[in-house]
Amino acid sequence: MHFVTYEVLFLLKFYMLKVPVAKLCHIQHLQDHYDAGWAWSGLGTLYSTSDDQSKASVCFKQVAKLVGKLTTSAQHWQFIGPFPIGKAETDGDPVESFGGIQNITRTRFLPDYYLISELVPGRYVSWTTLLPKASKGYITIAPNLPWGDLVNSLGSTGVTEWQGWAATEISVHVDGVNIAARCLGVHTIYVDGFPVTGDVYRRDHFRFGVRLHAGIHTVCIRVRAKGSLSFSCSFEVSEVAFEVHDPHFLPDFVAGHLFSGFLALPIANLHQSRWLRNIRVSLEESSESAPFRLKSEASEFAIAPGQIRLINVQLQIFADDFVLSSCDQLPLSIKVSTSEGSRSLQILLRCRSMSQSFLFTFLDHDGSVQHAAAVAPLDPCEGPSSTCPVVLTLHGTTVPPQNQADSYKRMINNKFVFGFSSAWVLAPTRSAFLSTTT
Numbered sequence: 001m002h003f004v005t006y007e008v009l010f011l012l013k014f015y016m017l018k019v020p021v022a023k024l025c026h027i028q029h030l031q032d033h034y035d036a037g038w039a040w041s042g043l044g045t046l047y048s049t050s051d052d053q054s055k056a057s058v059c060f061k062q063v064a065k066l067v068g069k070l071t072t073s074a075q076h077w078q079f080i081g082p083f084p085i086g087k088a089e090t091d092g093d094p095v096e097s098f099g100g101i102q103n104i105t106r107t108r109f110l111p112d113y114y115l116i117s118e119l120v121p122g123r124y125v126s127w128t129t130l131l132p133k134a135s136k137g138y139i140t141i142a143p144n145l146p147w148g149d150l151v152n153s154l155g156s157t158g159v160t161e162w163q164g165w166a167a168t169e170i171s172v173h174v175d176g177v178n179i180a181a182r183c184l185g186v187h188t189i190y191v192d193g194f195p196v197t198g199d200v201y202r203r204d205h206f207r208f209g210v211r212l213h214a215g216i217h218t219v220c221i222r223v224r225a226k227g228s229l230s231f232s233c234s235f236e237v238s239e240v241a242f243e244v245h246d247p248h249f250l251p252d253f254v255a256g257h258l259f260s261g262f263l264a265l266p267i268a269n270l271h272q273s274r275w276l277r278n279i280r281v282s283l284e285e286s287s288e289s290a291p292f293r294l295k296s297e298a299s300e301f302a303i304a305p306g307q308i309r310l311i312n313v314q315l316q317i318f319a320d321d322f323v324l325s326s327c328d329q330l331p332l333s334i335k336v337s338t339s340e341g342s343r344s345l346q347i348l349l350r351c352r353s354m355s356q357s358f359l360f361t362f363l364d365h366d367g368s369v370q371h372a373a374a375v376a377p378l379d380p381c382e383g384p385s386s387t388c389p390v391v392l393t394l395h396g397t398t399v400p401p402q403n404q405a406d407s408y409k410r411m412i413n414n415k416f417v418f419g420f421s422s423a424w425v426l427a428p429t430r431s432a433f434l435s436t437t438t
Contacts (some may be wrong), residue, residue: 002201022046037067039209041171045104045215060214062289064173068236071171077107077130081164082143083117088397093222095165101220105167118163119145130166131230138185142165142228163224170219170235172212180207180238180274183221185231186317190220196306198231205245207237209306211272241271241340242303251315252358253351256324261315262361264369265345267336268308276303279338281313284333291322309423311336312369327351357418357425371404372428375419380420390424401427 025044030036036109044059063071063393085093093116097314098104107113107127114124143162150159170191172179183189183198197208198221238379245266251259281296283289283334315332319378324330330349335342352358356374381388395404404427410416419425 001262018268033143035066037063037071038171039061040066041071041173041216044173048213048215060173063171067173069172069174070235071173072168072235074355077139077166077168078127079130079141079164079166079223080108080115080127081117081123081141081223082119082125082145082162083115084119084159085161085163091163094163101165101190101222102218104165105218105220108150108167110435119143119150119159121146126368136310137234138230138232139166140228140230141223141225147227147434155338161224161226163222166221166223166231167232168219169216170212171216172214174212177212178238178241178270179212179233180233181210181233182207183231183233185229186221186223190222192217193220206308207238207268207270208242208273208308209268209270210235210303234319238270240343241269241274242276242338242343243268243270244334244343244345245308246345249361249369250349250361250434251361252348253327254358254376256327256351258315258317259358260323260362261317262358262363262369263313263315263347264310265313265334265336266308267303267311267338269291269303269305269340270301271340273305274340275305278337279303279311280337281311282335282336282337286333288330289332291318292316293318310369312363312367318335324351327353329345347418355418359402370429371401372426373401373418374427375405375408375425377422377424378417378419388422388424390426391420393425395427395429401429406425 023043023046025041026046030039033039040059040063044056044063047053047056047059053170080095083217085091087090093100094117095101098115109127114126116123117125130141132139141164147160153158170179177326180205181189181191181197183203184204185200186198187200188195189198191210191212194210196210199206207417219233221231221233223231245268247263247265250263251261253259265281267276267279273275279296279302281294283292283294291314295314295316298302301309313334330350330351332349334345334347338346350358355378357373358369359373361369364370377388380386391408393404393408395401405425406418408420408425409416411417
C-alpha cells in the first residue's frame with residue numbers, strides 16, 4: 001500500500017506543482033519518510049530539471065541504495081478512453097488537440113479531468129486505474145459499454161473497435177545502465193515520446209534495449225482493440241550487453257548425414273548506446289563439435305542499440321564421408337564474440353531416418369535462411385535416369401512444414417507409412433516458396 005500511495009502522491013506533485021514548490025513538498029515528506037524511494041526519485045528528477053546535477057546525484061544514489069537501479073510501476077497503469085477509431089492509415093490521435101499524450105499524462109491524478117467520447121453514455125471519460133488481473137501480470141482493458149445498443153444504432157459491428165491511451169512510470173536511478181523492455185500484446189510503446197518495439201505475438205524471449213538517463217520516465221501505449229485488450233510490460237536492468245536467441249528452425253541430419261547446414265542466429269543488442277561490432281561466430285571445442293566448423297557470412301554490418309538482427313552461419317563438415325555413429329541427437333555449443341563481449345548458445349540437431357520426414361535449410365534469393373520439410377521416396381525410382389518426381393505441397397497458416405509433409409501418409413499393417421513410393425514430398429514454408437517465385 002505504501003508503494004502505491006507514495007507513487008500517486010509524488011507523481012501528482014511532480015507533474016502539477018511548480019518546481020520550487022514541488023521540491024519543498026518532497027523534502028518535507030522525506031523528513032518523515034526517509035525510505036520513500038519514489039520521493040527520492042522525484043526530488044532527483046526535479047533537481048535535474050533545474051540543472052542542479054550535484055543534488056540530483058545525491059538523491060539518485062540514495063534511492064539506488066534503497067531499491068536498486070530501477071523502480072517500475074508497470075503493473076499499475078492509468079487508462080483514458082475508449083474513443084472512436086478510424087482506419088489505421090487515416091486515423092488521428094483523439095487527444096492530440098489537447099496537447100498530445102505527453103501533455104495530458106499530467107492530468108492523471110486530477111479527479112475532475114474529463115474528455116468527451118462519442119462511445120460513452122453521458123459522453124465523458126476520465127482516467128481510470130488498471131491493475132493486473134490475469135497471469136503473468138497482464139493488464140486487461142475491457143470498456144464496460146452497451147455494445148449491443150451501439151451495434152444496433154449503427155447497424156455495424158465496426159463500432160466495437162475503440163482506442164485510448166494507457167500510461168505509467170519507471171524510475172531509473174543510475175546513468176548508463178542498460179534498460180531492457182518487454183511489452184507483450186502491443187506493437188509499440190513510447191518512453192518519454194520515444195518509440196520502442198513491442199511484441200503483438202506475445203513471445204517471452206525478446207527484449208529491446210532503451211537508452212534512459214537517471215530520473216522518472218513516462219511510458220505510454222496507444223491501445224487499439226475490438227472488444228477487449230490484454231497486454232503486459234516489464235522493464236529490467238540487463239546485466240549483459242547482448243543476447244543470442246535460439247534459431248527459429250534447425251536443419252536435421254538424415255541417416256547420419258548433414259543434409260544442409262544453414263543457420264540464422266537472432267542477436268539482440270541490449271546496450272543503451274553502443275553498437276555491436278566485430279561479430280564472430282564459432283563452435284566451442286568438444287568431442288561432438290570436432291568434425292565440424294562454422295562459416296560466418298561475410299558482413300560488415302553492425303547491430304544498432306535496441307536492434308535484433310539475424311546473423312547467417314553455415315555448419316560445415318571437414319570430411320565429406322562423415323556419418324554420425326549414432327543417429328540420435330547432436331548437441332553443439334555456439335560462441336558469439338562481439339565488441340561487447342561473448343555469449344554462448346546450446347543447440348540440438350536431430351537425426352532422422354530415411355523413412356521419416358526431415359527439415360533442411362537453404363539460402364533464399366534475398367540472402368535469408370529459409371527452411372522446408374521433405375520425405376524421401378519409399379522405393380527406388382524407375383526410368384532411364386532413375387530420377388524421382390517431386391510432389392510440391394504448401395501449408396496453410398499456423399501449419400509447420402514438417403506437419404504438412406507428414407500429412408502424406410497411409411496405414412499399412414497398423415503402422416503409418418509416410419510419403420510416396422516413387423516421389424519426393426517437398427513442403428517449404430510459404431514465405432520461402434513465394435519469395436523464390438517473385
